Amino acid sequence: MVLAASDLRRDIEEILPGVVADRRHFHQHPELGFQEFETSKLVAQRLQSLGVEDIRTGIAVTGVTGLIRGTKSGSGKVVLLRADMDALPIHEQNDVDYTSTIAGKMHACGHDAHTAGLLGVARLLMDRQDQFSGTVKLLFQPAEEGGGGALVMINEGVLEDPKVDAAFGLHVDQGSPLGVISLRPGPALAAADRFTAVIRGKGGHGAHPHETIDPIVVGSHVVVALQTIVSREVDPTEPAVVTVGALISGEAPNVIPNTAELRGTLRSFNPDVRVQLATRVEEITKGVAEALRAEVDFSYVKGYPATVNDPEMTALVREVAEEVVGAENVFEAPRQMGAEDFSYFLERVPGAFFFVGSQNQERGLVWGHHHPRFDLDEDMMIFGMETMVKTVLRYLND
Ligand SMILES: [Zn+2]
Ligand SMILES: [Zn+2]
Numbered sequence: 001m002v003l004a005a006s007d008l009r010r011d012i013e014e015i016l017p018g019v020v021a022d023r024r025h026f027h028q029h030p031e032l033g034f035q036e037f038e039t040s041k042l043v044a045q046r047l048q049s050l051g052v053e054d055i056r057t058g059i060a061v062t063g064v065t066g067l068i069r070g071t072k073s074g075s076g077k078v079v080l081l082r083a084d085m086d087a088l089p090i091h092e093q094n095d096v097d098y099t100s101t102i103a104g105k106m107h108a109c110g111h112d113a114h115t116a117g118l119l120g121v122a123r124l125l126m127d128r129q130d131q132f133s134g135t136v137k138l139l140f141q142p143a144e145e146g147g148g149g150a151l152v153m154i155n156e157g158v159l160e161d162p163k164v165d166a167a168f169g170l171h172v173d174q175g176s177p178l179g180v181i182s183l184r185p186g187p188a189l190a191a192a193d194r195f196t197a198v199i200r201g202k203g204g205h206g207a208h209p210h211e212t213i214d215p216i217v218v219g220s221h222v223v224v225a226l227q228t229i230v231s232r233e234v235d236p237t238e239p240a241v242v243t244v245g246a247l248i249s250g251e252a253p254n255v256i257p258n259t260a261e262l263r264g265t266l267r268s269f270n271p272d273v274r275v276q277l278a279t280r281v282e283e284i285t286k287g288v289a290e291a292l293r294a295e296v297d298f299s300y301v302k303g304y305p306a307t308v309n310d311p312e313m314t315a316l317v318r319e320v321a322e323e324v325v326g327a328e329n330v331f332e333a334p335r336q337m338g339a340e341d342f343s344y345f346l347e348r349v350p351g352a353f354f355f356v357g358s359q360n361q362e363r364g365l366v367w368g369h370h371h372p373r374f375d376l377d378e379d380m381m382i383f384g385m386e387t388m389v390k391t392v393l394r395y396l397n398d
Contacts, residue, residue, distance in 0.1 A: 008386060019381055023113050023115075026107060027112045030106055034062060034086075036062040036086055040140060044057050046119050047119075050122055054066060059153050060156055063142055064140040067137055068125045069135050070131070070135065070396060074134070075134045077395070078165050079134065079168065080168070080345065081139065082139045082169040082345065083141070083169075084140075085140050086111055086145050090370065094374075109374070114172065117385055124385065125392065136396075139158060159345075159348055164349050165350075167345040168392075169342040169351070174374065178360050178379055180325065180329050181331075182355045183354035185310075185314040187306045192265060192266070193274065195263070197262045197285045199219050200296070203255065203256050205254065205256070206252075215294055216249050222289065223244050223247060223262065225288050226284055233276070234276060241265070241268075242281060243264055245264055270306075278300050285298060286298060308346055313351050316352070320387050320391045324386045324387050
């Protein structure tokens with residue numbers, strides 16, 4: 001076991017320059033959700049040259065899957081490893097030799113490292129087919145940043161043929177230093193839904209408010225009333241967020257507009273709280289508006305569900321991570337109100353999603369996710385790849 005582990009680290013160090021080169025290539029050529037055509041083409045090429053079997057492309061527009069079969073006799077289990085490939089509509093402000101070449105698009109969340117890292121994992125597992133039984137399904141997905149590419153791929157059958165038994169994914173973590181891995185059992189990231197409410201009043205002259213129904217005043221009352229959902233209605237031991245991120249109305253100081261539009265996001269972990277937020281936001285918005293003589297067009301869009309890690313799978317990753325970076329560098333991640341579409345896999349199969357620290361103060365790699373100066377310490381891919389490979393071997397051989 002000790003020998004195998006050090007072999008693995010040596011192999012990782014050997015392939016690292018290639019993995020870094022791939023990451024930089026993806027970084028220079030960012031593509032937005034469901035448009036990852038060049039990225040997925042390169043992914044498929046790499047898998048092909050590695051000898052990965054049953055490569056399928058064009059799933060959910062740009063998604064790719066491939067299989068690596070172990071040759072050891074034993075379990076017929078199938079484990080899915082996922083990387084997301086999409087970039088963000090952000091104009092990069094870093095000045096490095098691998099800066100984005102596309103104006104207004106940037107890998108500012110680390111998905112370039114996820115994709116390159118999973119290609120590295122594929123290579124390491126291809127060299128270890130005699131060390132495991134069962135099958136590894138590699139999955140490269142489009143559109144994590146809002147498009148829900150994971151769900152589209154699931155709807156197109158990626159959890160079948162062969163049927164997936166467990167799923168693992170990781171995320172670069174600029175909130176933690178290089179060399180740290182964190183994860184938590186149970187709900188880890190929130191469900192994120194959104195709503196839009198168009199308040200229809202009656203516009204008119206700002207000097208004659210009695211002849212109007214002022215949608216700005218109605219909208220303001222709605223915003224304040226919505227604050228009581230979390231403070232007065234949701235069980236205080238359950239995390240929840242109701243944020244109105246936009247209240248759009250009017251232009252002139254002396255004109256009362258016809259309408260006001262509210263847009264908001266709802267975050268929760270508990271499925272009952274999720275329903276409670278959706279129901280009460282609509283009821284309060286409509287009730288307040290009605291009391292103040294306005295009408296409401298309300299729409300609610302269900303987003304990603306909560307990301308819920310299976311306790312057993314989490315324990316497995318944790319045990320492996322402690323070997324990779326040392327027990328003193330593995331932490332229980334706090335719950336976060338952010339969301340992640342890996343949740344769709346975890347709704348259907350047990351698995352775990354973990355965070356790999358990538359911040360490096362000395363090198364100035366301190367900017368957070370979705371910041372125009374976001375960048376990561378590429379050595380995080382060493383720990384990410386090692387944890388993934390060892391988790392797979394242990395899961396399939398157990
Ligand atoms: Zn992101
Ligand atoms: Zn991300």
